[in-house]
Structures are given as C-alpha cells and as structure tokens.
Amino acid sequence: MQATTPCGQPDLVSIVVPFFNEADGIELFQHTLRPILDSQPQLRFEVICVDDGSRDGTLDLLLALSRLDRRFRVIELSRNFGKEAALTAGIDAASGDAVIPIDADLQDPPELIAALIAEWRRGYDVVLARRVDRSADSYLKRTTASLFYKVHNQISTIKVPQDVGDYRLMSRAAIEALKQLPENQRFMKGLFAWVGFRSTTIDYVRHARSRGETKFSGWRLWNFAIDGVTSFSTAPLKVWTYIGGAGAALSLCYAAFIVLRTLILGVDVPGFASLLVAILFLGSLQLISIGVLGEYIGRIYLETKRRPTYIVRQRHGDEHEP
Structure with a gap:
C-alpha cells in the first residue's frame, strides 16, 4: 500500500x-x-x-x-x-x-x-x-x-x-x-x-x-574521540577530585611516617632522587588536570561565541x- x-x-x-x-x-x-x-x-x-x-x-x-x-x-x-x-x-x-x-x-x-x-x-x-x-x-x-x-x-x-x-x-x-x-x-x-x-x-x-x-x-580521530567524551560526560573532571583526594591522603600518611621515623631514629639525609621523582610526578598530574580543565573551558569558550x-x-x- x-x-x-x-x-x-x-x-x-x-x-x-x-x-x-x-x-x-x-x-x-x-x-x-x-x-x-x-x-x-x-x-x-x-x-x-x-x-x-x-x-x-x-x-x-x-x-x-x-x-x-x-x-x-x-x-x-x-x-x-x-x-x-x-x-x-x-x-x-x-x-x-x-x-x-x-x-x-x-x-x-x-x-x-x-x-x-x-x-x-x-x-x-x-x-x-x-x-x-x-x-x-x-x-x-x-x-x-x-x-x-x-x-x-x-x-x-x-x-x-x-x-x-x-x-x-x-x-x-x-x-x-x-x-x-x-x-x-x-x-x-x-x-x-x-x-x-x-x-x-x-x-x-x-x-x-x-x-x-x-x-x-589518526590525530583527527583522537580529537574526535575527545569531543565525544567531553560532550556527554563530566567524568574526566570528577576523576581528578578523587585523584587529588587520594594524593592528599597518601601525603598525610607519608608525612606521619616521616615524623614518627624522625622521632624514633633521628634525622637522616633524604635522597635527592626520591624528591625529584615526587616533584615530577605531582607536577605531571597537575599539568594533566589543567589540560582536562582546559578541554572543558575551551568548549565553553567556543560555545559562548555563538558562531554559526x-x-x-x-x-x-x-x-x-x-
């Protein structure tokens, strides 16, 4: 019909x-x-x-x-x-x-x-x-x-x-x-x-x-995938809250360990390598988190222009x- x-x-x-x-x-x-x-x-x-x-x-x-x-x-x-x-x-x-x-x-x-x-x-x-x-x-x-x-x-x-x-x-x-x-x-x-x-x-x-x-x-597909994720999920933003909280908790635990060890064993000379690794690791996490924030802020910036x-x-x- x-x-x-x-x-x-x-x-x-x-x-x-x-x-x-x-x-x-x-x-x-x-x-x-x-x-x-x-x-x-x-x-x-x-x-x-x-x-x-x-x-x-x-x-x-x-x-x-x-x-x-x-x-x-x-x-x-x-x-x-x-x-x-x-x-x-x-x-x-x-x-x-x-x-x-x-x-x-x-x-x-x-x-x-x-x-x-x-x-x-x-x-x-x-x-x-x-x-x-x-x-x-x-x-x-x-x-x-x-x-x-x-x-x-x-x-x-x-x-x-x-x-x-x-x-x-x-x-x-x-x-x-x-x-x-x-x-x-x-x-x-x-x-x-x-x-x-x-x-x-x-x-x-x-x-x-x-x-x-x-x-x-490959590069365009990667950017396309990022657009897909950031368009329909705020999970990449939320995950850094948990990473930051976990990092803070580990830092407090390590600080308590250092204080106790110093009280019991006295002061020792800390290793330069371990300090450098810690600084580079935390710095890298901060840059990654800023990059994630930048993706969302960039989308807000482009949307507020209201270009066709x-x-x-x-x-x-x-x-x-x-």
Missing part, C-alpha cells in the same frame, strides 16, 4: 550526503544510488549533497548531477567546516518525512535504504544501521573504535550504540527534536542518541571504501520540488 502525506502526495525521504574532495567517487556513487531510488516508486526522494569546501572537482560534478537528476540538490558551504557541520547543514535543509544520512564512499551500502524504510513503515522513529563486520577497516581502527565505545558508554549517561555510525533513518519527529539542540561543537553520534525515540537496529557488513582515501587521520555551525555560500537545485 502506498503511504501518502495529508495532502495526498507520497512520503518524501531525504538522503543527506556530505562531500569533501570526493570527485573520484561521485560517478560510482550516483550510479549506485539512482537505481535504488528508482526501485521505490511509491516514495519521493530528495538527495541533499553538501559540498564541505572541496578543493577538487567535487562541486562541479555535483552541480552536473543536479542538472541531470532533479532529485539531487547541492548545498555549497563557504569553506570546509568538517563532517559534523556538513551533516548538520544537510539535516537542517532536509524537508523529508524521513531523513537518511549516508557517506559518499559507499562503505555503508545504499542497498540498505529499502530495509531502513521498511522498519520506519512499521512505526520506528529511528532505524540504526549496525556494522557487524568491519574487516574492511584496519586492525588499529577497529581496536580504537571498540575502545572508544566502551570508554564512552562506561562514563557517560548517554549510551552511543556500538559500531553504529551516522548511517540511519530518522523520522521527521526525531529530526525536529535534533534541530532543537543548539551546540556548535557537535558530536552527531551522541546527539542522535540523546534525542531518543523508538528505535530498532539492522545489521550489515561494511564494505571497503570505493574510491579515494579517508579524510580522518556552518555558512552556506549557495544552494543549487532548491527550485526543484521533489
């Missing part, structure tokens, strides 16, 4: 795709995606392609694609703002009854779109796509990703589903709730989890990247109604 909106039109599904220097893979991406959209004639589709300040021919190819297929719309950002901002820009522009974020590298298979929509039809507001086989990723990436999920979910009240990326379906109600979250430093996986709603999960095998190279270096998450230079294809 064909689902329709209150005005009698078929439901609209928005697919949001961030692009950054993906010129080599755009042809394969559109050749893979378009037949999948054509196979769902009972629905209307819009594909929102967000060019995140690409420096190759990505934008020109996307514009050519939007002229070829009216379902494709292009949002051109004024510079590279990062994937989270580009994803936010696409979600803000999406007008569909359901929204599906997906990467352009085809590691997350578009063939799963029909299954995501089927679960949405059953009444779920959020349909998660979970990677059950990540052998296409390097061993280091799989290991560090698993460690991040475990650490994050252990210290945060908001649990991020393990091995679930941005690829998912969200209903209009979930999207409207997501758009109410005002922070500029955005960790989308955490924000997706924070809004809640009734959800289910579909498992899939992740493919190797179709073209090009990943834009996330992204700036759109131009929108292409908005005149095409889905």
